[in-house]
Amino acid sequence: MDHITSAKNPIIKALRALRDHKGRAAAGRFLVEGEVMLREARKCGLAVRDVLAEENFTDLAGELEATGARAYTVPRSLLEAVCDTRTPQGICASVDLPEPLPLSNAPAKIVALDGVQDPGNVGTIWRTADAAGFGGLLMGAGCADPLSPKVQRSAMGSGFRLPYTPVGDLPAALAELKARGWSVIASDLRGDDFYSHPDPGGKFVLVIGSEAHGISDATRAAADMLVKLPMRGGAESLNAAVAAGIMMYALTR
Template identity: 35%
Template sequence: MIESSTNPQIKKIQKLKKSARNRRKEGLFIAEGVRLVEDALAYHRAEKVYLSENVKEEYFDRLSHKLKEADVEYVSSKVFQEMSDTESPQGVLAVVRMPEHDRTTIVEQEGAAVICLEDIQDPGNLGTIFRTAEGAGMSAVIMSAGCVDLFNPKVVRATMGAIFRLPFFVTDNMTKEAERLKAEHFSVYAASLDGARFYTEETYEGKCAVIIGNEANGIRPETQQAATHKIKIPMEGQLESLNAAVSAALFMYEIHRNR
């Protein structure tokens, strides 16, 4: 049992929690909580699992059949509290290998539907969009390099495990990505306050991509210009726009409704 926060393994976990650079360098991230660790084990991504000495029996029982094949380490409750990124830890945490996905496989799917995110900054928004994208049956999520790190612990938690199941990749330039998608026979829709049509007026036939922009500034002008369509959400009252995750949900489920 690990009983000191100066243990090299604990120091490694702290670095992975706090630094996107370290996560990228190691190709690892942290998943905390029974549900996320269960998914990491199910998809064979868990490098090592850490259990608090006082982990609840119900949580242990839920994981026990998968833990037989895992590298498991127990830690004291005090050390686990220091490892944890949550206010009420469940006593279950894993160091996880980052998933990898092939862009070609994604975009060549017949009827592929992708959600593109340009410079999304809020961890809760990014994680919620991932979770919703899985629920709406999207083929993939494409993120610009300016988005908050997908493997930030807050983002990972908000995905509710979708991070293990939904294909994704990062593009250095969303404008060029939109142009590339058009060349691959995608209809590319930009969510815009000055859209020519409401999002419910489109049919989203064939392969399609919807771009959601930064929470404060929206989609970059050059990326809007690269889209094939500008679409908007009807707004009443004095509001200009909705939360990015809410807007993304409306677009994704409209695509789902039309399929």
């Protein structure tokens, strides 16, 4: 296993370039940090490419080499230069981007995000969708980048397991799914009581809007049902990921 000591090494530079959306798109790779997430990525069939490991993670680095990766030992300072977390876990790697799911092959139960901007919310909704038994996510324009380290950290591995489809025009995608038999239920402050909505049937999309502005007018127009969780006490609203979780679990009971 080669040892890298310079931040100017091309491998380090290539990994640092994965910090932003443009770099990830250009390389077709994203950065995965830590042992748990790297094992999960392998379990989900993603190809691990360049591995950086501290001395105490050379066993795992070796295992990843056996799957086709190239591993390098590095000092802590280089891990810190590459990783998003302030105190990196001792190993990270570039991993091939997961294949987006084409809309033509959409699963029965879908969560669609309409401008959900907070990376923690996007990741938490991803994780909850995976737990509730949804088949995939639609990521509309204006959402946090699904392959950013913060989103993937909050998704806790569900970002590798549950496929997503990036859609530039979410209302058009919803209209297409509706024409093919999906019900479209959108969470909206002007909606009817969530618990009184009609049964959406076996194929549906649950749309969650942005934290600040909710769903867009075009999304609202594309929906079959607008729903709102009841506010029984003094709070005026819920955290977007919590509201999404309550609805997802209620819809898949």
